[in-house]
Structure formats: C-alpha cells, structure tokens
Amino acid sequence: MILRTFNPDDAILFCPGENDPAVRETLFLAYPANVDQIRDRIVAQVNSGNAVLLTIADKTTDKAIGQTAFFRIDPIGQSAIFYIALLDKSKWSQGLGTEATQLMVEYGFNTLNLHRIQLHVFADNHAAIHIYEKIGFRKEGVLREAMYHHGKYCDFLVMGCLKSEWIQTLI
Numbered sequence: 001m002i003l004r005t006f007n008p009d010d011a012i013l014f015c016p017g018e019n020d021p022a023v024r025e026t027l028f029l030a031y032p033a034n035v036d037q038i039r040d041r042i043v044a045q046v047n048s049g050n051a052v053l054l055t056i057a058d059k060t061t062d063k064a065i066g067q068t069a070f071f072r073i074d075p076i077g078q079s080a081i082f083y084i085a086l087l088d089k090s091k092w093s094q095g096l097g098t099e100a101t102q103l104m105v106e107y108g109f110n111t112l113n114l115h116r117i118q119l120h121v122f123a124d125n126h127a128a129i130h131i132y133e134k135i136g137f138r139k140e141g142v143l144r145e146a147m148y149h150h151g152k153y154c155d156f157l158v159m160g161c162l163k164s165e166w167i168q169t170l171i
Contacts (some may be wrong), residue, residue: 001097003054003103005070010055010064011039017066017087027085028122028147041159045069052112056100063093068100070108070117078115080108098131105135109163116162122147123155132159136166137169 012035016021019058021124033041045051050073056066060170082104086097086137120143121128129139137159145153 001055001065001099002059002062003100003107004057004062006042006053006055007064008039008043009146010067011035011042013064014038014042014067016075017085017089020089023085023089025149026125026139028149042067044133045071046064050074054104056084056096065096066100068104070104070114073112073114078113080112080114080117081120082108082117089114098135101131105161105166107164114163116160118158118160120146120156120158122149123157129157129159132161134169135161136169137161138165 015033015035015038018027018029018038024032042053045053051069051071052070052073053067055064056068057064066080066084066086068084070082073080082101084097084100084104086092105117108117117137118140119132119137121132123142133139138161139157140160141158143156143158146156147154
C-alpha cells in the first residue's frame with residue numbers, strides 16, 4: 001500500500017465503492033454519486049487550501065483502493081480532522097486501514113507539525129476504535145445521535161491524539 005496524490009482518474013475507481021451499499025453504509029453516505037460528482041468533490045477538497053487528501057493505492061499496480069485526508073487544517077492551532085475510507089471492500093481486513101492511518105498520523109505530526117489530530121467514528125465500529133486507540137487516539141466525547149442510519153439515530157465518538165501521546169506509543 002502507498003499513499004499518493006489524487007489523480008482525477010481515481011474517481012473512476014472510487015465510484016463503484018461509493019455506490020456499493022456495503023461500503024456506503026460504513027461511511028454513512030446517504031446518496032449515490034457518479035464519477036463526475038466524485039471527481040468534482042475531491043478536486044474541490046484538494047483545492048480548498050486547508051486539506052491534504054491522498055489516495056490509498058496498491059503498491060504493485062498503483063490502483064486506487066481508497067482515500068485518506070486531513071481536513072480543516074488549522075495552522076495556528078496546529079490541528080486537523082482525520083478521515084479514511086477503504087472503498088475497495090476486497091481490500092478490507094488486510095491491515096491497510098491501520099497502515100494508512102499510521103502513515104497519515106506520522107505525516108501529520110512530523111511533516112505538517114500538527115499538535116493534535118481529531119476524528120469522528122461511529123460508536124459501534126469497535127474494530128476501527130481499536131485501531132485508533134492502538135495508534136494513540138483517545139476517546140474524548142460523544143456526539144449523541146449525530147447521524148441517522150437504518151431507522152435510528154446513532155452516536156459518534158470524538159477521538160483525538162496529541163503529538164506527545166503518539167510519541168509515547170512509539171516507545
């Protein structure tokens with residue numbers, strides 16, 4: 001697995017995942033999207049000036065399998081919000097999400113000089129929460145009934161990692 005800059009042709013590879021009900025469900029995506037909508041959304045995010053969006057790609061084939069990003073990068077507060085999506089479900093449960101998260105956290109703290117990285121995660125996504133905690137994220141709060149999903153409102157956790165906490169996980 002590698003992280004690389006977004007190529008507009010990646011949208012073609014993201015489209016099946018964003019329209020697969022199993023993938024959309026994990027990402028809480030309510031609406032399907034076509035290739036042009038996906039491409040336009042990602043290009044707008046890349047051009048926003050306060051985001052770093054990278055494609056998760058297969059190391060051998062360079063085929064896009066997902067995306068990861070820092071949004072709302074705050075250069076004064078040295079903070080950002082982390083996002084990850086593995087859009088090719090054939091690549092799930094292979095450690096790629098963990099590897100991509102570790103690489104992004106390292107990049108955020110060592111290259112972008114962030115002090116704090118935050119994320120939001122569905123409170124019942126125990127596998128993701130375990131991965132985030134292993135990397136150094138801590139539960140900080142609950143966004144009560146923040147999303148509507150399968151006929152009910154669901155809680156999301158706010159998790160954060162400070163650079164000093166992350167360094168401790170490396171020792």
